[in-house]
Amino acid sequence: MNKLDTSNSNNYEYITKHLEIHILGGIKTNKLESLRITLSIQKLKQENILRHTLDLYNDNQVEKFVRKVAERLEIGTSIVRRTLQEVTKELENYRFLLLQEYEEANKPFIKELSATEEKEAITFLKRKDLLTKTNEFIGKSGVIGERTNRLLMYLIFTSRKTNNPLHCISLGSSGVGKTHLQSKVSELIPEEDKVEITVLSANAFYYFNRTELQHKLILIEDLDGAESVLYPLRELQSKKRIIKTVVHKDARGNTKTIHLTVEGPVSVAGCTTQESIYEDNSNRSFLLYIDESQEQDSRIMNYQRLISAGKINEDQEHKSRELLKDVQRVLKPIKVINPFAEYLELPQSVFKPRRTNSHYLQFIEAITFYKQYQREQQVNEETGEVFIETTIEDIKQANELIIEVLLRKSDTINGATRNYLESLKKHLTVEKESTFTALEIRKKLKVKKTTQWRYHQQLMDNYYIKKVKIKGENLNRYEVTNPNEYKELEEAISKSLQECIIKINRSNVPKCSTIKVEQITKTKTAS
Structure with a gap:
């Protein structure tokens, strides 16, 4: 059987007993309703080449192209038609393979805990001094100082698993470590449970899958760069869902009104230097003021020097982070009275x-x-x-x-x-x-x-x-x-x-x- 050679992603080859076909530029995977390609076709060992762009799912285009190839290359239409049908089938199968690989590559990572890891995490959660020990491990994971803020933030992030999650905004002058604190504490939350936003349009927020954000932690590096999404975020915080009505054309071309719904609840965390500007958001959040004291400056600079000198136990930091992430994974939804x-x-x-x-x-x-x-x-x-x-x-x-x-x-x-x-x-x-x-x-x-x-x-x-x-x-x-x-x-x-x-x-x-x-x-x- 003739095989489609895709070793060169910009030039697929398909060679039969009679014809040699090259698909230039590959194929697109985002529109399954069409199969538009640019190809070159020629008889074997001949220099007469025909180049053309067409949609292999458009029967009229294909038929015109078959007659054109038969006339230009002096070959039977039945051979050309059969060859194009074979190429279409091969390209379809390859496109489905590409889609499958893409889905696998972008599938959210969900760690399955081993029996030992689960036991260790549950043993940790059963400690009588749980909050003290948690704060200690947060420090061991690389969060310097901010003893109250870091534990508060970790517990707020944990609340994402409840039906009434909490939210926080880190406030402080430029360069004092607001984003650093948020990012370091968020490293203690499993990857599958958080969504990090740098820039996102307001409309894009409504195109998440209906339950894609449920019980997730949404991290905004800088509220100044996410002004367009602050309104839908506030709605998610208050009403635990957002709904947008849009006009949509169905397969027959009829215009219909549909509702895009994204369900919560979510926990939202962000950083800013401008407290007064985000009053509506801050009213819904815990306000965590970053420690700007000289003592904290000394602690951070000393830690930076130790990192540069190679005297920080990175293995211990990694183990502390992984344990606290496993602790998050074993927490189960349950009502609290x-x-x-x-x-x-x-x-x-x-x-x-x-x-x-x-x-x-x-x-x-x-x-x-x-x-x-x-x-x-x-x-x-x-x-x-x-x-x-x-x-x-x-x-x-x-x-x-x-x-x-x-x-x-x-x-x-x-x-x-x-x-x-x-x-x-x-x-x-x-x-x-x-x-x-x-x-x-x-x-x-x-x-x-x-x-x-x-x-x-x-x-x-x-x-x-x-x-x-x-x-x-x-x-x-x-x-x-x-x-x-x-x-x-x-x-x-x-x-x-x-x-x-x-x-x-x-x-x-x-x-x-x-x-x-x-x-x-x-x-x-x-x-």
Whole structure:
């Protein structure tokens, strides 16, 4: 039998007893309804060559070409027609092979855990000091400093597997490591569970398969480069689905209206320097402010030096990453019930308390979900639904981690201005000064004049600083109105959260009618 030679991807060959055919430029795999090719055809050992472009699925074109070849090359039409039919069949089969190879190459990688890997991951999840150990392994994987932020981010990413995922936005100045933190923590999430976006059009978002994004982590390197997708992302976050209506022509040419639906839920993470611009997105997210202290600078630069000197144990980092990824793989979807939820009240100082309250409760559920191998599975006798319950310990750990988030949510100034004010207070305390000039602080904190002017404008508008006059001086001096205001706010939030725990301890929380899963299994076995 004659075979199609595809060894040269730009020049396929098909040679029979009578004819020699070359398909130039290969074939396209994106339009299965046509088979358009450019070919050259000639009789064996002759120089008379006919070149032509045609669609092998278009019968009229093929018939005209058959007659043209027969006339030009002086050969029977039946031979030409049979040869073109054979070539068409060979090209069809080869195109299906190419499509199959493409699908295999682009099939999402899903790692099958070995019995040993699964056992190790489950043993890890059963540890009593699970959150502490998790944070330790995140550090061993190569995430330097940011102890609270990195654990918060990991738990937020874990919540993608629940029905109410959390979202986060990393905020900080340019070059402080926002993207680095997000990318390093996202390395601890299995590849099959995340979608990384650099640039994506809003329309492209609606052409994912219906369930392709379900329970996925969507990572946006820079929110400034993804403005077009922020609206559909917000809809996915709030409504857990997006729907677009488009006009479509069917095979008969009739115009119809169809609905493109992409299902959630999803967990979304992004980075930006511009907090105020993305207020709609930040309202739906945990705001994680990057540590810009000199101590963190020292830790990162020391790590960079150790890498350059070849003194970092890369094998240990790899093993830590793989273990935490395996931990993610063994977590199973299960409902979480918080029997203490009605006793959990946020401080009155928190802005937009409705949404923040929802985030607070979801974060507690995320911790319980992460500890699912330490909880007994129960079944609601009325609905038959399997669930696990939140404990007081989960709430205490959530309170410790979330206090900084609540503190920022209670602040009347944005994060960058708050960081400037706290650095300013620290400088005044060290220097034992009560007043300062803009120039003095600008030099000490290395802040641009225009940036400092914006900070001062916001601080004066909210009465955090005020202008003061000193006799004999023509300089503008400023004074911090209440150096302890942030500490007082933190203490008020801590006290409020602690009061919730006291209320829970005093209460006798009723439980719904439940039965343990093990009891059901034993009953079925006995019967």
